[in-house]
Amino acid sequence: MNRKKNWERLRQETFDICIIGAGASGAGAALDAALRGYRVALIDRGDFAGETSSRSTKLIHGGVRYLEQAIKKLDLAQLRQVRHGLAERRTVIRNAPHLAHPLAILTPVFSWFEGMYMTIGLSLYDFIAGHDAFPKGRWLNQVQALEKSPMLTRQMHSAVLYYDGQFNDARYALALAHSADEASAAVVNYAAVTGFGREKGQLKTAVVEDQLTGEIINVRATVFLNCTGPYADGIRLLANPDLEPRIRPSKGVHIVLPRETLQSDYAILIPKTADGRVVFAIPFGDKVFVGTTDNDYSDLAQEPVLEPDEVDYLLETVKPYLAKTPLGAEVQAGFGGIRPLIVSSRADTKTLLRDHEVEHDSESGLLSLLGGKWTTYRLMAQDAVDRAGELLKRTVPGRTETHYLIGGEAYRFEDWQVLQTQYGLPADVCQHLMQTYGNRAERVAQLTSKQSLLAEKLTDSQPFIKAEVVYQVREEMAVTLRDVLARRWRLELSNWQLTAQLTPQVARLMANELAWDDAYRIEQIQAYQNLLESFIRQAGLTANQSAVETS
Known part of the structure; x- marks a missing residue:
């Protein structure tokens, strides 16, 4: 582009x-x-x-909550919405398999009756989905559930397993x-x-x-x-x-916890919170995203940010479902988004279609x-x-249902090994490139052949390499630091401190590509780091490290 x-x-x-x-x-x-x-x-x-x-729960789904409401209220509109969602999740994954995949989700239950209720509901969910590539769900006893997700509470009776999709939004x-x-x-x-x-x-x-x-x-x-x-x-x-x-904005936030919170590739669905919502705890990369909330939001001129009461609410919500309660000090980042709910006569945002x-x-x-x-x-x-x-006055049929997106056609994750052989990059880098750029991963790797310094990682703890920043500027229209760190990578969403620390390196790479002078580069670094510090402050979190490098 x-x-x-x-x-x-x-x-x-x-x-x-x-x-x-x-x-x-x-x-x-x-x-x-x-x-x-x-x-x-x-x-x-x-x-x-x-x-x-870019601030969703990263799920592709028909909507378990909508299905329950559709059945309880005999609401055909919501049932139709579930059916459309389940049909489309297959297409979303098919058209960009490097960015989307099925995700196993466990719902812990605390009685036989609750387990039976959830099993019937999720079996109906699978039935509506029809014969797609998603595995079918089943009811697990406590031992089976703990094998899949060892950090679940021992107070649960059992857990119901089902599948939806996950993607890099x-x-x-x-x-x-x-x-x-x-x-x-x-x-x-x-x-x-x-x-x-x-x-x-x-x-x-x-x-x-x-x-x-x-x-x-x-x-x-x-x-x-x-x-x-x-x-x-x-x-x-x-x-x-x-x-x-026509729009009634609703704010939803997520908090980000370490991967150790779940120690599992299985997500958790909390089917009903104290105020009637649904909350997920979802592994995403090396983190766990927990969300979301659902509250009216009126100040559209302001970016929605994580606030202390929202951190407390989400931590309290997951507490009964985990053997070890996560602490506020473990929250590493968070993000807020605004849902575009259509105005309705219904009273609250949780029930708006x-x-x-x-x-x-x-x-x-x-x-x-x-x-x-x-x-x-x-x-x-x-x-x-x-x-x-x-x-x-010129109607033409659509044809997006089977159109592969950039990076998706003939994608094979196993081709990371070919990248490693040809370019000598570490395995975690090659796997990351395949899952991020799909069949265009080699275009990023090729930059390292022309300039060996671009093969360097920005930090030992992440698979990001310098060549990606160059590629993102040249091919993906990245023009600000946040374009790279918050969206083309998802680092801002998962770790505010590390994002602030890597900002100067990213700025130097972008400056070379976009002809920024030193004064502008330093101004951009400071502005972004100040923004990240404001997120930490507004969430009521304590910064345990500071981002001191700006040059």
């Missing part, structure tokens, strides 16, 4: 569809539309998946955007829509400001598609100030893709582009 070239395309070309927002739904819609042959622009005021789409969204770019979409991050130009009330241009240079251009398109998630009302009201708000809607404002012509969830991003995108095709 070449940002400079694509920015020039935005300036010069006229597009069929300009998609605003490059998270899951926007990047998915860009790929869908480009594969149909439409002329497509994809822009975002920040990075790809810079907001909600930020890199999946990046793969969608990158795939759209290669399908001829003009893809640009850090490009903010600040207004619209109209003819007879209908949107004809978007006023777009380059957030890196300050340059302002007018992007011409026939259809403008708003895919900005929880921020959708902002674009809707920019297009038509008379519209009623996360299904989606494609809205057409006839007065301005704006299309908005509202609501939804990660697992069904492809169906959401398909519905939105179908509607755009109708407005263009």
Whole structure:
């Protein structure tokens, strides 16, 4: 992806569809539309998946909670949502197998009746999923459950095992955007829509400001598609100030604990918390993510951050399910995201449906893709582009269901051994490259042949090598430190202290590629380290090490 070239395309070309927002739904819609042959622009005021789409629980699922509610309330809409989710999780994994895979999940229960209830529910979940590649669940006795997850409490009666999917959400969204770019979409991050130009009330241009240079251009398109998630009302009201708000934002946070918290590849589902939620404890790399919460959130101008009461709530929630209670001092990081729940008459965010809607404002012509969830991003995108095709008076069938994303085609994890033989990199590095870049891992490794210093790890405790930063700048449109450390890698999400320590090394590599002078490089390091320190402070955690190096 070449940002400079694509920015020039935005300036010069006229597009069929300009998609605003490059998270899951926007990047998915860009790929869908480009594969149909439409002329497509994809822009975002920040990075790809810079907001909600990089801060999920990293699960691809039909929704166990939705299934329970659907049965209890005889709610066919929720049952349909579960069925769609279960069908799509297979597609999500099939199209990017390096970024997504099945995940075993254990639900500890404390009585025979509870075990039977969960077994019946999860058997129905498997039945709805049909004959897919996921293993089927089963009821385990206590001994069997402890063999799989030794840190579970001995107070449990037994545990029910089932399977859903796990994925790297930020890199999946990046793969969608990158795939759209290669399908001829003009893809640009850090490009903010600040207004619209109209003819007879209908949107004809978007006023777009380059957030890196300050340059302002007018992007011409026939259809403008708003895919900005929880921020959708902002674009809707920019297009038509008379519209009623449709989004009710909900904040969800996760805390990050050491891998030793579970000592297992099996996740844990806590099926019902004191206030009626569902919480997961999920192994992800060398950490365990615990979440999520679900509370109204009103200040969209502020990034959602982890707060002390949320840390306490999640630690208290997992306490009855583990033999050893995790302590606040063990929390190494956390992250918050905002769900784009569609306004409903229902009273609280826990019961709001996360299904989606494609809205057409006839007065301005704006299309908005509202609501939804990660697992069904492809169906959401398909519905939105179908509607755009109708407005263009040129309908073309979608074909994303079997389209491999960047890195996915002919992917074989075992090929890490070929990388190791050819480039002499350590085994953990080669495995990491395969799971991060898929069949493009060799493109990263090739950089080490041309410049041996790029084969060096940034730290002994992680498999990240310097060549990745160069590749991410040249090929994946990384332009800020956070682009690399929070999204193309997921280090910011898992370890704030280590992220701060590695920031200067990453900054030096980026400076060489992006022609940063020393003053700008040091300014970027300090700003990012200050941000990380603010996360630690706002979460009520104590920094046991400081990030002192800035040069």
